Amino acid sequence: MSATRERIADRYLLLDRIGSGGMAEVFRAHDELLGRDVALKVFRREFALADDLRRQRGEVRILANLSHPSLVTLFDTTSDAEGRGVLVLEFVxxxxxxxxxxxxxxxxxxxxxxxxxxxxxxxxxxxxxxxxxxxxxxxxxxxxxxxxxxxxxxTDLGIARLVDDARITSTGFVIGxxxxxxxxxxxxxxxxxxxxxxxxxxxxxxxxxxxxxxxxxxxxxxxxxxxxxxxxxxxxxxx
The missing domain is CATH 1.10.510.10 (Transferase(Phosphotransferase) domain 1)
Structure with a gap:
């Protein structure tokens, strides 16, 4: 994925990639609706598609309602053009x-x-x-x-609860x-x-x-x- 003027969900303008791991890439993006920078965690296809996150909407609500000064806040979930699951997080x-x-x-x-x-x-x-x-x-x-x-x-609070356990098992990936x-x-x-x-x-x-x-x-x-x-x-x- 290129971060050059690309938008996710017709709302988040990608600015630059700020991290990459085994399960996902993280981008700094600008939320054009609310006028603030956010962090987008874009999962690799083998771990979480948009449908996976929708099935976990109960867990998403739990995590989005957690509020503490020393927690990175989860704002929302969405998807990119390829259907990969995306978490919208507080940018630190x-x-x-x-x-x-x-x-x-x-x-x-x-x-x-x-x-x-x-x-x-x-x-x-x-x-x-x-x-x-x-x-x-x-x-x-x-x-x-x-x-x-x-x-x-x-940060990365609740990732283990949101990704599809079957996908983790099939890839031999261990959370942690x-x-x-x-x-x-x-x-x-x-x-x-x-x-x-x-x-x-x-x-x-x-x-x-x-x-x-x-x-x-x-x-x-x-x-x-x-x-x-x-x-x-x-x-x-x-x-």
């Missing part, structure tokens, strides 16, 4: 924790601020019965200077980023809020050390998860 002008970690560990004060914001967001969604299932640095956005005072926002899977995810067991908390702990540990607790390929990382606990460097302040 900034970077993400994965990109920030390329420069090394974050200052302890920054990790504390990030941790507090994402912990509040997780407590909120868990209280609403929603499990994220993919807590990873790439899904933690770090806004630029804003008046809100929010240090971090959690390998290095941050909880033991129950790595073992193929049922997940709940504790799974998000475990993954978040791994993210915080990496933010402090600059190193992944479980590096390697997906298989190696998952196997390590089931055989040992993450190592806590002695140099870290216990508090």
């Amino acid at each position: 002008d900034g970077t993400d924790a994965r990109a920030r970690l390329k420069d090394g560990p974050l200052p302890e004060a920054a990790v504390a601020a990030l941790g507090a914001d994402i912990a509040r967001a997780l407590a909120y969604i868990h209280g609403k019965g929603v499990v994220h299932r993919d807590i990873a640095p790439a899904n933690i956005l770090l806004p630029g200077a804003t008046s809100s005072g929010v240090a971090a926002k959690l 980023t390998a290095s941050y899977l909880s033991p129950e995810q790595a073992g193929g067991s049922q997940v709940g809020p504790p799974s998000d908390v475990y993954s978040f702990g791994l993210v915080l540990l990496e933010c402090l050390t600059g190193e992944r607790a479980f590096p390697g390929s997906g298989v190696e990382s998952a196997a390590a998860r089931l055989s040992r606990d993450p190592e806590m460097p002695e140099r870290l302040n216990p508090e």
Whole structure:
């Protein structure tokens, strides 16, 4: 897909591509109806078509009604000219924790601020019965200077609930980023809020050390998860 003056749903003017992953591409777009920039997550055909999202309209309503300063808001769902499912999300002008970690560990004060914001967001969604299932640095956005005072926002909320499970199974795709899977995810067991908390702990540990607790390929990382606990460097302040 080219972002050159292309429109989606006769409303969203694509400006530039801001991200790409295994399941989707993300574009910054301008909502010409409401006069604001948004982020469009365009799923690859093997994961979600427009009909898939329409079948999940109950889940869409649940996610669209979630509101928290540290959550990226889901505004709507639509489709592109090829029938691929598209999520319309709040646009956050900034970077993400994965990109920030390329420069090394974050200052302890920054990790504390990030941790507090994402912990509040997780407590909120868990209280609403929603499990994220993919807590990873790439899904933690770090806004630029804003008046809100929010240090971090959690994105990709509920993707696992919206995509077609049959499509995921048929492609052998696993929801979750390998290095941050909880033991129950790595073992193929049922997940709940504790799974998000475990993954978040791994993210915080990496933010402090600059190193992944479980590096390697997906298989190696998952196997390590089931055989040992993450190592806590002695140099870290216990508090």
